[in-house]
Amino acid sequence: MAQANTGDEVQVHYTGKLEDGTKFDESEEEPLSFTIGENRVIPGFEEAVTGMEPGDEKTVEVEPEQAYGEHREDMVMEMDHDQIPDEVEPEVGQQLQLRLENGQTVPVLITALGEDSVTIDANHPLAGRTLIFDIEVIDVAEGSGSPDGGGGGEGGNIVTP
Structure with missing residues (x-):
C-alpha cells in the first residue's frame, strides 16, 4: 500500500471537533480529496495525513499555529456605522464581506454594535x-x-453580505 506523501492525492473521511467535543465539520458521505503540498487544507491536517496508508485511522490534535493561527486583536476593528451599506441592517453575529484595497473580499463577523459604531472581527472563526x-x-x-501560496491585503470597505 502507498503511504501518503507530498504530491500525492489523498481521499479522507474526517470529523473536526473542538476541545469541548463540539463538532465543527465533517466529510459526511463524500470524502475530502486534496493533494499534499498544495496548501488546500490547514498545515496540521496535511501533516497528520502524511505517512498514512489507505485504511489507516487516527485522531490528532492540531494547535492554532498549525490551523487558523492565533486570534489576533489587530483584526478586530471598530468602524463608523455609516461605512456599512444602507441596505444592511447590522446585527451582532452577522457575517459581512470586507472589500480590501486590492479588490479581494474577506468575511468579517459583527461582534458589537455601538450607537455610532460597529465592531467587526476578521479572524477566522x-x-x-x-x-x-x-x-x-x-x-x-x-x-x-x-505547491502554491495565497495572498492578502489590508484596509477596505464593507460590501453587502
Missing part, C-alpha cells in the same frame, strides 16, 4: 482554537503536486 480531527484515509494516488 476557528482562530485561536485547538482542533481535534478523527481521520480515516480512504485512498492515496501517487502524483506530483505543485
Whole structure:
C-alpha cells in the first residue's frame, strides 16, 4: 500500500471537533480529496495525513499555529456605522464581506454594535482554537503536486453580505 506523501492525492473521511467535543465539520458521505503540498487544507491536517496508508485511522490534535493561527486583536476593528451599506441592517453575529484595497473580499463577523459604531472581527472563526480531527484515509494516488501560496491585503470597505 502507498503511504501518503507530498504530491500525492489523498481521499479522507474526517470529523473536526473542538476541545469541548463540539463538532465543527465533517466529510459526511463524500470524502475530502486534496493533494499534499498544495496548501488546500490547514498545515496540521496535511501533516497528520502524511505517512498514512489507505485504511489507516487516527485522531490528532492540531494547535492554532498549525490551523487558523492565533486570534489576533489587530483584526478586530471598530468602524463608523455609516461605512456599512444602507441596505444592511447590522446585527451582532452577522457575517459581512470586507472589500480590501486590492479588490479581494474577506468575511468579517459583527461582534458589537455601538450607537455610532460597529465592531467587526476578521479572524477566522476557528482562530485561536485547538482542533481535534478523527481521520480515516480512504485512498492515496501517487502524483506530483505543485505547491502554491495565497495572498492578502489590508484596509477596505464593507460590501453587502
